[in-house]
Amino acid sequence: MPALEAILLVGGQGTRLRPLTLGTPKPLLPTAGVPFLAHQLARARSYGVRRIVFATSYKASMFEPVFGDGSAFGLTLDYMTEETPLGTGGAIRNAAEALTCAPGDPVLILNGDILSGHDIGAQIRTHQRGSAAVTLHLTEVDDPSRFGCVPTDDEGRVTAFLEKTPNPVTNRINAGCYVFTRSVIDSIPQGEVVSVERQTFPGLIEAGEPVLGYADRTYWLDVGTPAAFVQGSRDLVLGRLESPALPGPTGEYLALDGARVSPEAKVHGGSTVGARAVVEAGASVTGSVLSDDCVIHAGATITDSVVGRGARVCAGAVVCDAVVGDGAVVGAGNELQAGVRVWPGIELPECAVRYSSDV
Numbered sequence: 351m352p353a354l355e356a357i358l359l360v361g362g363q364g365t366r367l368r369p370l371t372l373g374t375p376k377p378l379l380p381t382a383g384v385p386f387l388a389h390q391l392a393r394a395r396s397y398g399v400r401r402i403v404f405a406t407s408y409k410a411s412m413f414e415p416v417f418g419d420g421s422a423f424g425l426t427l428d429y430m431t432e433e434t435p436l437g438t439g440g441a442i443r444n445a446a447e448a449l450t451c452a453p454g455d456p457v458l459i460l461n462g463d464i465l466s467g468h469d470i471g472a473q474i475r476t477h478q479r480g481s482a483a484v485t486l487h488l489t490e491v492d493d494p495s496r497f498g499c500v501p502t503d504d505e506g507r508v509t510a511f512l513e514k515t516p517n518p519v520t521n522r523i524n525a526g527c528y529v530f531t532r533s534v535i536d537s538i539p540q541g542e543v544v545s546v547e548r549q550t551f552p553g554l555i556e557a558g559e560p561v562l563g564y565a566d567r568t569y570w571l572d573v574g575t576p577a578a579f580v581q582g583s584r585d586l587v588l589g590r591l592e593s594p595a596l597p598g599p600t601g602e603y604l605a606l607d608g609a610r611v612s613p614e615a616k617v618h619g620g621s622t623v624g625a626r627a628v629v630e631a632g633a634s635v636t637g638s639v640l641s642d643d644c645v646i647h648a649g650a651t652i653t654d655s656v657v658g659r660g661a662r663v664c665a666g667a668v669v670c671d672a673v674v675g676d677g678a679v680v681g682a683g684n685e686l687q688a689g690v691r692v693w694p695g696i697e698l699p700e701c702a703v704r705y706s707s708d709v
C-alpha cells in the first residue's frame with residue numbers, strides 16, 4: 351500500500367475563538383506550547399500518514415511559514431488555498447488536486463480543530479473491511495445539537511447525518527475525522543461551495559452508498575470555543591491525551607523558553623507559561639494558557655483562562671473563565687468571569703469592577 355495521504359481542513363474563520371483568532375487562524379493558536387496543528391500532525395504521522403494537504407482559506411498565507419515542506423515533522427506537506435471559502439466539501443475537492451493516490455485508495459480527512467485519541471489505523475481497517483465509500487469517526491457528547499448527529503444501525507452503517515439539528519436522535523456525533531475512498535472525493539463537484547455535512551454525507555446515504563461509523567469512547571475534544579481551547583491545552587500538559595508534539599514532560603505546568611515563574615507563585619492544573627512570560631510572587635495560575643511575553647503580577651489569580659501575548663494582569667486582579675486579548679491590560683482589583691473577552695490592546699483601569707460581558 352502506498353504511504354497514506356491526508357487532507358487537513360484549516361480554512362475556517364474560528365469566529366467563536368475571537369479575539370484569539372483575529373490575528374492567528376485557530377489551527378495555529380499555541381496549544382500546550384506548540385501550534386495546535388502540531389499535535390494533529392504528530393498523531394497522523396504515528397498512524398502511517400506521510401503526506402498531508404492543507405486546505406486553507408482564512409489567513410491562508412500564515413501556514414507555510416510555520417510548517418514549511420513538513421520535513422521537520424517527518425511529513426511532506428502541500429498547501430491548497432481556496433480564493434473564497436468553498437465549505438468543507440468544496441475544500442476537500444479542491445485539496446484533492448494535490449493527492450497522488452489511486453481512485454480506490456483510502457484518504458484520511460481531518461477537521462483542523464480536533465484533539466482525538468482514537469485509533470486511526472482501526473478506523474482505516476473498518477473502512478477497508480467494509481468496502482465503504484466513507485467511514486466516519488463517531489464519538490458521544492452530552493449536547494449533540496452543536497454537532498453532526500449520526501445514527502447507525504446494528505452493523506455500524508450510518509443511517510442519517512443530521513448537522514446541528516435541534517432534535518438529535520442519538521448522542522453519537524461526527525467526530526470530524528473521515529476515511530474517504532479517493533474516487534468518492536473526485537465525485538464532489540469542483541469549484542463549488544459544498545458542505546460534506548449538509549450535502550455529501552446525506553447524499554451518499556440517500557443513494558444507498560456504504561457509509562460506515564467507527565465509534566469509540568477515547569479522548570475527544572473540538573477546541574472551537576475558548577473554554578474548550580483552554581481545556582485542550584491543559585489536557586495535553588497534564589497528559590490526559592498523549593501527544594508526540596508536547597515540547598516537554600507532562601506535569602502541572604509547562605514553561606517555555608525564558609519563562610520566569612516565582613517560587614512563591616502557584617502554577618498548576620496543566621497551565622502553559624509562554625516564552626519570556628512572567629508570573630510574580632503570590633500569583634495563582636490554574637489550568638490556563640499564558641501566552642508569550644505576558645505578565646501576571648503579584649497576587650493575581652488566573653483560572654481556566656487565556657492571557658494573550660504581551661498582556662498584563664495587575665496585582666490582585668481575578669481572571670476566571672475569560673480571554674485577555676494580546677497586549678491588553680487588566681488593572682489591579684478588577685474581576686473577569688463567565689466567558690468575558692477583553693479585546694486586544696484594551697486597558698481596564700485600576701478599579702474594583704466585576705466584568706461579566708465583553709470589553
Ligand code: GDD
Pocket residue numbers: 359360361362363405406407432435436437438441460461462463464496497498499513523524525526547572574
Ligand atoms: N478550507 C476550508 N474551507 N476549511 C473549512 C471551511 C472552508 O470553507 N469551512 C470550515 N472549514 C474547516 C474548519 O477550519 C474546521 O477545521 C473544519 O472545517 C470544521 O469546521 P468548524 O467550523 O470547526 O465546524 P464545527 O465544529 O461547527 O462542526 C464540524 O465539526 C464537528 C466536530 O467537531 C462538523 O463536521 C460537525 O458535523 C462535527 O460534529
Ligand code: MG
Pocket residue numbers: 461463572573574
Ligand atoms: Mg469545530
